[in-house]
Ligand SMILES: Nc1ncnc2c1ncn2[C@@H]1O[C@H](COP(=O)(O)OP(=O)(O)OP(=O)(O)O)[C@@H](O)[C@H]1O
């Protein structure tokens with residue numbers, strides 16, 4: 148019997164040892180017993196098996212070998228991710244796999260082979276009268292996939308089956324159809340320079356930032372680079388935020404590469420669809436993979452290029468389990484595969500800006516809008532300190548909306564708050580609608596007659612009177628999208644208004660309908676949240692109004708200004724993308740704030756430089772490296788006590804490492820649990836990680852003794868504090 152190391156999806160750091168009569172290759176999926184369950188495991192011969200007595204060791208129950216062993220490149224990527232993010236490797240591995248491959252069961256996959264008549268089949272010619280048979284027989288003189296045959300005639304499968312049984316068919320391995328590239332746009336000089344710079348690195352590693360203002364034609368650069376990669380017989384990986392994965396984007400890729408196999412990986416897929424796409428990429432059948440953060444783990448044997456669009460986007464950081472950053476893993480992966488990686492954004496993250504400054508990434512600039520006459524919009528501020536607002540709207544804003552309406556141009560009203568009003572308050576005693584489970588207010592959803600917590604999902608009926616003092620006069624305070632919709636309908640009765648937020652437009656089909664209406668010219672005012680901020684290209688849009696953004700100016704989170712600036716520049720970037728000139732109006736009580744001043748000048752570089760300077764002075768990332776140890780429990784003192792024990796375990800940290808806390812998290816209470824944290828920090832990452840890695844065994848031991856209801860986690864390079 149052989150001792151074999153197997154990774155399991157369990158929160159333990161080591162691999163497990165099982166027995167099997169023969170050696171098995173690394174990456175082989177197997178079924179094993181674990182406790183009283185059966186689990187899927189993955190063999191890893193890089194880990195020495197434990198020298199256990201055979202009597203104490205269980206056998207492997209089944210070898211799940213309908214697929215080849217998982218590729219070494221994936222196992223390496225997982226090894227790196229587990230090490231870097233201080234996460235159990237077994238769990239990291241299973242995070243990387245599609246759900247269907249996490250189960251201890253065999254999977255079924257589409258047939259990607261081709262079929263062609265052999266000599267016997269060519270000799271057995273159907274009679275001229277059986278037209279369907281003849282049509283299929285003629286088609287099968289060339290290699291055909293099952294899909295292609297079905298398109299020839301719906302009865303194709305029956306014909307194929309019969310001919311296979313008769314021994315008339317040769318089965319051929321999958322073959323890529325010849326590449327087709329539809330007509331591309333002529334690049335402008337900056338686009339061309341960017342393309343040339345990355346193309347020069349094809350076949351080698353190089354990290355690039357494509358810093359292109361909104362509407363500068365970044366996507367066109369991606370498409371033309373991908374054309375080169377495909378022409379070289381390689382595969383491309385494109386990672387984008389979930390919110391940008393619109394049917395329009397996919398359509399743009401499909402139109403450019405009509406014969407290529409494009410796989411789209413996102414959260415809306417069924418397990419079977421995700422598995423098929425993943426396996427197609429791994430088997431080299433898929434030429435292009437476009438997906439959200441999890442797609443960074445999709446294997447590609449002929450990898451040629453990695454693209455991360457909107458690289459600054461917060462959704463690239465996973466917030467539970469293996470807390471990886473898809474952009475950072477994408478860069479690592481490109482360096483392993485020796486291919487270039489291109490990070491695109493109009494508002495790059497400060498991490499990336501710092502990497503450019505340090506010479507690790509090379510910056511490529513697109514400084515002008517690509518579309519013929521398009522210019523950047525004018526951004527103006529409306530000082531609301533002395534203005535009377537009607538449902539949150541100032542006179543100049545209403546006038547501007549009216550003007551566009553008269554000119555039959557489209558406007559976008561942006562407010563990052565869904566619901567009717569962010570809080571309900573009692574006019575007598577000052578009671579507000581706090582969530583009982585979170586340190587947050589419950590949002591009024593008037594149409595549903597509910598108060599809802601946007602953090603934990605708690606819902607309750609709108610009280611008819613103040614729950615504290617019985618006063619019947621409880622009033623909504625502030626505006627959300629629903630209330631603004633109501634106000635706009637009243638103030639501009641002739642306008643056709645379309646509200647877009649997570650309540651109105653949650654699935655892809657709804658998005659499709661939005662696009663159709665917008666492009667058919669059936670919308671005068673688009674009103675919505677951050678769902679509208681990024682990536683969309685609405686030609687007729689000439690005015691953007693930003694409401695309620697002041698809240699982001701004075702947050703305790705040091706990243707809040709960076710995020711707000713990026714969001715405002717992105718949403719401003721929706722205006723004036725084609726022939727129409729664009730205007731942006733930001734309503735604010737703080738018109739002198741440096742963030743707004745930089746915004747009105749479209750001064751990303753100046754703003755980023757000042758933010759980086761602040762971070763350096765304060766010793767915050769990217770000028771330092773952080774790891775947060777979080778703990779939560781029903782009572783604060785339980786979470787805190789655990790972290791105190793960790794502190795005692797740490798003892799004196801070797802300078803320049805240091806730790807602060809335990810302190811309550813910014814959102815101290817969430818879904819009924821109190822949250823505390825320790826923040827570890829150091830000017831340099833390797834020393835911090837090495838020191839924490841050495842601490843892990845003792846930390847795990849301590850955690851095993853903690854109360855059962857205590858939860859804890861490590862967050863490397865945290866994005867939320
Ligand atoms: N070289 C070009 N010549 C003419 N038009 C172009 C060119 N490149 C891009 N465009 C057009 O400019 C518009 C904006 O391009 P694209 O959507 O690629 O920009 P982007 O930089 O990805 O924008 P954003 O970051 O704002 O989403 C599109 O309508 C596109 O067709």
Ligand SMILES: [Zn+2]
Pocket residue numbers: 582583584585587600601602603604605818
């Ligand atoms: Zn809540």
